[in-house]
Amino acid sequence: MAQHWKTPAGRALRADGLRVADLDTSARPGFRGGKKAGQELLAERSAVLAGLQEKLYANGRSGDTRSVLLVLQGMDTAGKGGIVRHVIGSVDPQGVDHAAFGVPTGQEKKHHFLWRIRKELPRGGQLGVFDRSHYEDVLVARVHNLVPEDVWQKRYDEINRFERKLAEAGTTLIKVAMFISLDEQKKRLRQRLERPDKYWKFNPADIDERGYWPDYQQAYQDLLDRTSTDDAPWYVLPADAKWYARLAVTELLIEALEGLNLQWPPATFDPDTELRRLDSA
Amino acid sequence: MAQHWKTPAGRALRADGLRVADLDTSARPGFRGGKKAGQELLAERSAVLAGLQEKLYANGRSGDTRSVLLVLQGMDTAGKGGIVRHVIGSVDPQGVDHAAFGVPTGQEKKHHFLWRIRKELPRGGQLGVFDRSHYEDVLVARVHNLVPEDVWQKRYDEINRFERKLAEAGTTLIKVAMFISLDEQKKRLRQRLERPDKYWKFNPADIDERGYWPDYQQAYQDLLDRTSTDDAPWYVLPADAKWYARLAVTELLIEALEGLNLQWPPATFDPDTELRRLDSA
Numbered sequence: 001m002a003q004h005w006k007t008p009a010g011r012a013l014r015a016d017g018l019r020v021a022d023l024d025t026s027a028r029p030g031f032r033g034g035k036k037a038g039q040e041l042l043a044e045r046s047a048v049l050a051g052l053q054e055k056l057y058a059n060g061r062s063g064d065t066r067s068v069l070l071v072l073q074g075m076d077t078a079g080k081g082g083i084v085r086h087v088i089g090s091v092d093p094q095g096v097d098h099a100a101f102g103v104p105t106g107q108e109k110k111h112h113f114l115w116r117i118r119k120e121l122p123r124g125g126q127l128g129v130f131d132r133s134h135y136e137d138v139l140v141a142r143v144h145n146l147v148p149e150d151v152w153q154k155r156y157d158e159i160n161r162f163e164r165k166l167a168e169a170g171t172t173l174i175k176v177a178m179f180i181s182l183d184e185q186k187k188r189l190r191q192r193l194e195r196p197d198k199y200w201k202f203n204p205a206d207i208d209e210r211g212y213w214p215d216y217q218q219a220y221q222d223l224l225d226r227t228s229t230d231d232a233p234w235y236v237l238p239a240d241a242k243w244y245a246r247l248a249v250t251e252l253l254i255e256a257l258e259g260l261n262l263q264w265p266p267a268t269f270d271p272d273t274e275l276r277r278l279d280s281a
Numbered sequence: 282m283a284q285h286w287k288t289p290a291g292r293a294l295r296a297d298g299l300r301v302a303d304l305d306t307s308a309r310p311g312f313r314g315g316k317k318a319g320q321e322l323l324a325e326r327s328a329v330l331a332g333l334q335e336k337l338y339a340n341g342r343s344g345d346t347r348s349v350l351l352v353l354q355g356m357d358t359a360g361k362g363g364i365v366r367h368v369i370g371s372v373d374p375q376g377v378d379h380a381a382f383g384v385p386t387g388q389e390k391k392h393h394f395l396w397r398i399r400k401e402l403p404r405g406g407q408l409g410v411f412d413r414s415h416y417e418d419v420l421v422a423r424v425h426n427l428v429p430e431d432v433w434q435k436r437y438d439e440i441n442r443f444e445r446k447l448a449e450a451g452t453t454l455i456k457v458a459m460f461i462s463l464d465e466q467k468k469r470l471r472q473r474l475e476r477p478d479k480y481w482k483f484n485p486a487d488i489d490e491r492g493y494w495p496d497y498q499q500a501y502q503d504l505l506d507r508t509s510t511d512d513a514p515w516y517v518l519p520a521d522a523k524w525y526a527r528l529a530v531t532e533l534l535i536e537a538l539e540g541l542n543l544q545w546p547p548a549t550f551d552p553d554t555e556l557r558r559l560d561s562a
Contacts, residue, residue, distance in 0.1 A: 093370055200342055
């Protein structure tokens with residue numbers, strides 16, 4: 001089924017040189033095939049992802065300090081939660097460290113913006129998932145002037161240094177910026193307003209935020225230009241088609257895990273001796 | 282398919298008056314039907330569980346402080362990890378707070394035995410899962426004399442008080458003790474020794490622990506007799522048949538969630554006003 005990808009997701013979605021304003025959010029970079037083919041492939045690839053994740057976890061349990069961290073960013077309704085549910089949901093919950101970052105609490109505001117992030121970093125062997133992240137501090141913080149410009153301007157370099165250290169310490173970062181069109185967002189917000197079982201996902205402020213769309217686009221552009229590094233590249237994900245977004249993130253995770261060349265941890269005991277002990281125990 | 286249960290799992294597995302030494306670990310209390318029927322039913326009931334969990338999460342996001350906490354105890358290879366993977370794995374990872382409690386670290390040993398437990402309690406709206414728990418402190422701690430008897434003897438009452446407070450604060454506790462036979466354990470340990478992809482799950486100490494089987498049985502008996510309360514009942518789960526164990530825990534979780542009578546959170550805004558605002562945004 002891999003023949004559906006004419007370019008691997010990791011290459012097709014690389015942010016380098018990309019202009020956010022020109023992005024076709026309904027595109028499916030690298031993939032040839034429609035929704036049905038995509039969904040069938042997702043089922044298949046989810047099993048591959050689960051197998052790789054188990055190996056990462058096994059190595060973590062055996063002392064390997066490496067980890068993988070998926071960072072999800074995107075406007076409201078872009079589908080971050082759906083990625084967690086449908087992609088991360090396919091792997092063993094024991095190996096997942098999930099954290100969502102909302103409006104900072106009073107205590108969090110008193111600290112450096114990376115303080116709350118550091119507390120949630122994945123342990124060795126874990127697949128970490130950030131639903132929003134430290135990048136909110138150069139997105140909403142910038143668009144709404146929550147801090148002076150000289151403060152948020154410095155954050156890009158701080159983030160790069162922070163992520164370089166993370167990478168050096170063995171964390172493979174996969175940063176995914178999900179983009180939908182203004183129309184697609186309207187459709188998704190409308191659904192939340194028309195279905196009582198979706199009311200809880202709706203916040204009137206989400207509508208106000210639409211007025212800042214161009215500001216966010218600019219903030220995302222700068223973020224991509226300034227924080228997509230070799231240590232921690234950004235992937236730009238057109239996300240109007242949910243099935244494509246889920247499949248693409250699955251592929252990104254598979255590529256990252258395959259890059260770790262994980263083997264099953266060797267025995268730290270002699271299996272034959274232990275089998276004999278077991279027989280008489 | 283519910284007709285497969287002639288007695289609801291919550292009633293069939295209640296610990297009251299049960300003798301651990303007499304337990305048939307291959308039984309399937311309350312269930313009539315074999316493995317195939319059980320697996321089909323599990324697929325169906327997993328979807329029900331996922332729907333209820335989403336409602337719990339939605340309420341938590343809307344300020345409801347109630348939560349559910351599944352506590353899993355059992356000897357090595359009893360299948361605790363399998364429950365996490367196959368039962369908890371069917372719900373949205375965003376709503377799961379998972380914690381595994383191993384041998385206490387140096388820092389943990391300096392604190393009261395409930396210290397590390399309190400840090401991992403589920404937040405409002407979350408489904409917490411403890412893979413081992415504070416009950417290790419009246420199991421391994423007792424069997425291996427890690428603390429003097431007068432210390433562990435006091436812990437039963439401490440635990441009851443702790444759990445009563447948790448229940449009063451809105452946490453529904455579901456405590457599940459998984460039991461397998463000594464023979465079934467031998468079979469499962471052998472598999473870990475015969476398959477290189479399972480070596481990482483094996484620890485030579487697991488074989489030594491088999492020598493303490495009667496002591497653990499006695500420690501489990503006292504635990505059930507002394508800490509199965511109305512606030513926080515124990516369920517005794519025969520776990521030789523993995524499919525039955527997974528199905529039964531799924532049912533216990535469904536019963537607990539249904540008991541909360543969860544509704545979708547009401548709108549805190551006027552949907553029609555917001556729809557009009559959306560149309561012009």
